[in-house]
Amino acid sequence: MTDYGDLLPVAHEAVDLARDMMRTLRPGVLTGKGDRDMASEVDFAIERKLRTFLAERTPQIGFLGEEEGTSGAGDELTWSLDPVDGTVNFVHGSPLCAVSLGLIERRRSVLGVIDLPFLGNRYFAALGHGAFADGERIHASRTGELTEALVAVGDFAVGQGAARLNEHRLAITAAFAEQAQRVRMFGSAALDLAWLAHGRLDAFVMLSNKPWDTSAGVIIAAEAGARLADVDGSPHTADSGATIGANEALLPSVLALVQQSAPVR
Known part of the structure; x- marks a missing residue:
């Protein structure tokens, strides 16, 4: 069985790059994606940066980005990136936005790293390894009502x-x-x-x-x-x-x- 935890270090490196870009770059020119929907310059910049980085570090894995689609030759494994999840929030200066990098194998998610750059939190998990926030194990709510x-x-x-x-x-x-x-x-x-x-x-x-x-x-x-x-x-x-x-x-x-x-x- 594949240990997807082996890919967490490279996923963290990629998300580190994206986090730093979100925290230091202004949204810049906005590109319309339809009625009241948009992408910022930062969306495109992060996606291009991570597409190149991950292609160099994991050439056997394909890549899917929200803004510019698919690339690479991964038949079974694909990185899936939302460079700025919550672009409207980001553009308006709200801290409720994220970098989201997942790994998909045959239509199921097997690894994920989410960074909240303006809240200072990093969430991550790999199949069979548990889930973590800022390095500490986390558990879902037990509320039943x-x-x-x-x-x-x-x-x-x-x-x-x-x-x-x-x-x-x-x-x-x-x-x-x-x-x-x-x-x-x-x-x-x-x-x-x-x-x-x-x-x-x-x-x-x-x-x-x-x-x-x-x-x-x-x-x-x-x-x-x-x-x-x-x-x-x-x-x-x-x-x-x-x-x-x-x-x-x-x-x-x-x-x-x-x-x-x-x-x-």
Whole structure:
């Protein structure tokens, strides 16, 4: 069995480069990616830097970046990078943004490193090795009751079809507002999943699943004891349509509320 922990040192080196760039560079010129969506100069600069670095250090592994797509010849293993997860937050000076570097093997996440440059935290995990924050072992929340749960929901959709997509998101938000202890929207899936792993959130619901957003966070959360699923309750993979996480006791209640909140057609 492959020990993915052997690749953690190079992943940390790559994320160190990205962290330092985020902390020292200004967002610069913004490139539109559609209605109210954008990439900053820093997004592109980090992605190009890490693409080159990882190609030199791990030439056998492919690369997928949010901004400029795939490269390399990895048939089974692929690095997956969101250079600035939470670009809108970053552009507005909010510290709630992250570098997210995951490793995917055959559609499943096997390694992840998430850095929160402006909060000073580093989360990481490799399959079978547990999850860590700043070098200390972490565990997901044990909260079993929705009334005691702090729940984070993913961003609302923008662009074409956003009104239809947001029907379900709005319904879910309203349902959790009635039943959960509190609902939060932080604007960074990587941060949400890292905090789910750390027990700072009890549940996370995002009705999308882009590999650069989730590949690092889902393995960190899973290694911390959280369970990740699609809307139908099936185990989360790179092919899932949504990213829903909580501990084993709480997840059934979270899934039920998400499913019951689907708009009637």
